[in-house]
Structure formats: C-alpha cells, structure tokens
Amino acid sequence: MKAQSTGADRKSGRGPNEKEAVYESVLVNESLPPQERTLTRLEQEGALLALAGTESPALSLSIIFYHLLANPSILNRLRAELETVPIDASWxxxxxxxxxxAxxxxxxxxxxxxxARIGRRAYEELIFTPSSYVTTPGTRKSYTIPARTPMSISTLSVxxxxxxxxxPFTFDPxxxxxxxxxxxxxxxxxxTKGSRKCLGIxxxxxxxxxxxxxxxxxxxxTLYETDARDVSFEHDYQIAMPKLESKGVRATVKLRVDNSG
Ligand code: HEM
Known part of the structure; x- marks a missing residue:
C-alpha cells in the first residue's frame, strides 16, 4: 500500500524527491486534529523512533553474532561470500x-x-483458510471473520x-x-505485516x-563468557529477553588482515 502524503510537502514547497521530516509530518499534517499536533505527540514519535530504531536491530545483531561465532562453518561460508565483493561494498x-x-x-x-500480540481489525469481512502448513487434525476448515473483529497473531508461534x-530453535541460514x-x-x-508493519525495514x-x-x-x-542462554528467548518484555543475569553477547576481538577486495 502506498503511504498517504500528510500535506507537509505542499506547505513546504519541497520538490518530489525531497523527504518529509518526521516532526514536520506531525506539525504540518492536515489530517491530524490540532490537539494532536502537540509537544507530547512529538515526544512520543521521537521515543518510538529512538527505541524501535536501536533496540530491534541491536537484538538481531547480537543473535546473529552469537551464532556466527558459535558455528565456524556458518561464519566461514559467510566470510567467503563477503570476500567476493569489494571491501567497501555498498548496501x-x-x-x-x-x-x-539468509x-x-x-x-x-x-x-x-x-x-507481544499486536492487534489488527479489518474493515471488511475476511475468509480465513489455513495454509497447507497447518497440520493439526480438524483445523483445516475455513472461517468467516466478521468486519472489525479484533485479531492478533503471535510471531513466536509462526x-x-x-x-x-x-x-525451529536452530540457527540455520x-x-x-x-x-x-x-x-x-x-x-x-x-x-509484522500490513499497514502498521515496521516503518524502518x-x-x-x-x-x-x-x-x-x-x-x-x-x-x-571469539565468544567470551557467553552461551546460548545469552540469546535465547526466556523472558517476554514485549521483545524477547534472554536469561535475566545475561551480560549480553561478549567477545574478544582481533583485527584481521583482509587481503581480498
Ligand atoms: C531488525 C530490526 C527491526 C525489527 C525486527 C523491527 C520490528 C518492528 C515491529 C515488529 C514493529 C511493530 C509493527 C506492528 O505494529 O505491527 C515495528 C514498528 C516500528 N518500527 Fe521497527 N523494527 C526494526 C527496525 C527498525 C528501525 C531501524 C526503525 C527506524 C527508526 C524502526 C522504526 C519503527 C517504527 C517507527 C515503527 C512503528 C510503525 C507504526 O506504528 O506505524 N524499526 N518494528
């Protein structure tokens, strides 16, 4: 779905290739009522961006690096692939x-x-037909979900x-x-999916x-005093948290000489 313009572009006189700033999209947004264009709303947008934009990629990176360092065959295969592109390869x-x-x-x-289960409500009636991956006996029938029914799905279960x-708990690219x-x-x-999926994909x-x-x-x-429980999902704080006494994924680090690229 294409994002709707907030109207800030028209007011600022910006060209089509110039980006709208987040705060500006609140302050100049014609579809927001005046009581929404407040300092509190700006604080909330700022906190969400700072939190969503740091914690989530940091968690994925910790998990990836734990498994790379714990599985040399995966690390070596990745390094061999990375060495096929220049050292300063772009995104x-x-x-x-x-x-x-992968x-x-x-x-x-x-x-x-x-x-956490994130809710959605469809504005139209939906027919839900389980995919062929649903294997529990007696659950393959279709369901009609009336319009505006609150629904949610758990990422953990998928x-x-x-x-x-x-x-599923094995790291297998x-x-x-x-x-x-x-x-x-x-x-x-x-x-997640749909209209409220992550803005920062x-x-x-x-x-x-x-x-x-x-x-x-x-x-x-080399991993330092780190084990699988430093990256496993043991506590639900709306994001997955490992054992409570975890100090995170720690490693000793040595500069390598990369002669390729
Ligand atoms: C691996 C990294 C990331 C993961 C796994 C992730 C995951 C998520 C999830 C699950 C949501 C909730 C979506 C929903 O309500 O259905 C979300 C929302 C959001 N994420 Fe991310 N995120 C990541 C990185 C980022 C980055 C780098 C940014 C950039 C600032 C960002 C900004 C946002 C924002 C602004 C929302 C709220 C969107 C809305 O409510 O419309 N995320 N993210």
Missing part, C-alpha cells in the same frame, strides 16, 4: 549476496521482533512452527536459500548488511 551490492541475506533473515526470525521452520527459502519469506513476521536491512559485512571482514572474534 545494494551486499543485498545481492544470498548467504548474507543469515539476516534467520537472525530476524530468532529475534521474534515484537513478542516462527517456531515445525512444519514451516523444521528444528540454509532454510532461507533456494526455492524453499523464497517460499518461507511470507512467514517472516519479525517486522529498509533502514534495518541497510544497518544489518553494512555492520555484519564490516565486522566479519575486519575482525576475528
């Missing part, structure tokens, strides 16, 4: 690397995005469905490759591609 160049993208998909899958993601991998993408719920992809490529190529790392 568009990195996005074309299938194994890097590692990112798998990190996002095991981060679970937002673990991302750990054995028939979609076999051995392979599952995102080839035809089968492409088919699974519609079950990637880390950013592209920025997150750029951050993850560039940071992973830079760290993997520049450093040799």
């Amino acid at each position: 568009p160049q990195l996005e074309k690397l299938p194994y890097l993208m 590692v990112i998909e798998e990190g996002n899958r095991l981060s679970f995005g937002v673990t 991302h750990t469905t054995q028939s979609i993601f076999p051995d 392979e599952r995102w490759l080839g035809e089968a991998g492409r088919g699974r993408k519609r079950f990637q719920m880390a950013f 592209e920025l997150a992809s750029a951050e993850l591609c560039l940071v992973i490529a830079a760290l993997v190529r520049s450093f040799d790392m």
Whole structure:
C-alpha cells in the first residue's frame, strides 16, 4: 500500500524527491486534529523512533553474532561470500549476496521482533483458510471473520512452527536459500505485516548488511563468557529477553588482515 502524503510537502514547497521530516509530518499534517499536533505527540514519535530504531536491530545483531561465532562453518561460508565483493561494498551490492541475506533473515526470525500480540481489525469481512502448513487434525476448515473483529497473531508461534521452520530453535541460514527459502519469506513476521508493519525495514536491512559485512571482514572474534542462554528467548518484555543475569553477547576481538577486495 502506498503511504498517504500528510500535506507537509505542499506547505513546504519541497520538490518530489525531497523527504518529509518526521516532526514536520506531525506539525504540518492536515489530517491530524490540532490537539494532536502537540509537544507530547512529538515526544512520543521521537521515543518510538529512538527505541524501535536501536533496540530491534541491536537484538538481531547480537543473535546473529552469537551464532556466527558459535558455528565456524556458518561464519566461514559467510566470510567467503563477503570476500567476493569489494571491501567497501555498498548496501545494494551486499543485498545481492544470498548467504548474507539468509543469515539476516534467520537472525530476524530468532529475534521474534515484537513478542507481544499486536492487534489488527479489518474493515471488511475476511475468509480465513489455513495454509497447507497447518497440520493439526480438524483445523483445516475455513472461517468467516466478521468486519472489525479484533485479531492478533503471535510471531513466536509462526516462527517456531515445525512444519514451516523444521528444528525451529536452530540457527540455520540454509532454510532461507533456494526455492524453499523464497517460499518461507511470507512467514517472516519479525517486522509484522500490513499497514502498521515496521516503518524502518529498509533502514534495518541497510544497518544489518553494512555492520555484519564490516565486522566479519575486519575482525576475528571469539565468544567470551557467553552461551546460548545469552540469546535465547526466556523472558517476554514485549521483545524477547534472554536469561535475566545475561551480560549480553561478549567477545574478544582481533583485527584481521583482509587481503581480498
Ligand atoms: C531488525 C530490526 C527491526 C525489527 C525486527 C523491527 C520490528 C518492528 C515491529 C515488529 C514493529 C511493530 C509493527 C506492528 O505494529 O505491527 C515495528 C514498528 C516500528 N518500527 Fe521497527 N523494527 C526494526 C527496525 C527498525 C528501525 C531501524 C526503525 C527506524 C527508526 C524502526 C522504526 C519503527 C517504527 C517507527 C515503527 C512503528 C510503525 C507504526 O506504528 O506505524 N524499526 N518494528
């Protein structure tokens, strides 16, 4: 769905290629009533952007780096692929690397995005037909969901469905490759789906591609006092949290000499 313009462009006289700033889109937004164009609303937008834009990619990165360092065969395969592009490869160049993208998909899958059930209401009646992945006996019939019925789905249950993601708690980038991998993408719920899905998907992809490529190529790392429980989903704080005493994913780091690219 195309995002609706807030009207700020018309007021500012900006050209079609210039971007609207977030605060401006609140203050000059003709579809917002005046009581919404307040300092409180600006604070809320700012806090959401700062939180959503930092914690979520940081969680995916921690999970990815734990599994890369715990599984040298995955790390070596990723490093070999990264060495096929220049050392200063851009985001568009990195996005074309299938194994890097598979590692990112798998990190996002095991981060679970937002673990709380996020609600949706459709304005029209819906017919829900379970996919062929629904294997519980007696649950394959279709349902009619009346318009405006509150609904929600749990990312945890989708991302750990054995028939979609076999051995779901194993970090296995392979599952995102080839035809089968492409088919699974519609079950990637880390950013959720629909009109309120994450606003920062592209920025997150750029951050993850560039940071992973830079760290993997520049450093040799060894896990330090870190185990699987530092990245497992043990506590639900609306985002997945590991064991409470976790100090995060820690590693010792040595600069490497990368002769390629
Ligand atoms: C791996 C990284 C990220 C993940 C897994 C993630 C996940 C999510 C999820 C699950 C939501 C809730 C969507 C819903 O309500 O259905 C969300 C919303 C949002 N995210 Fe992200 N996010 C990530 C990175 C970012 C980044 C880098 C930004 C940039 C600032 C960002 C900005 C936002 C904003 C503004 C919303 C609210 C959208 C709305 O309510 O319309 N996110 N994100």
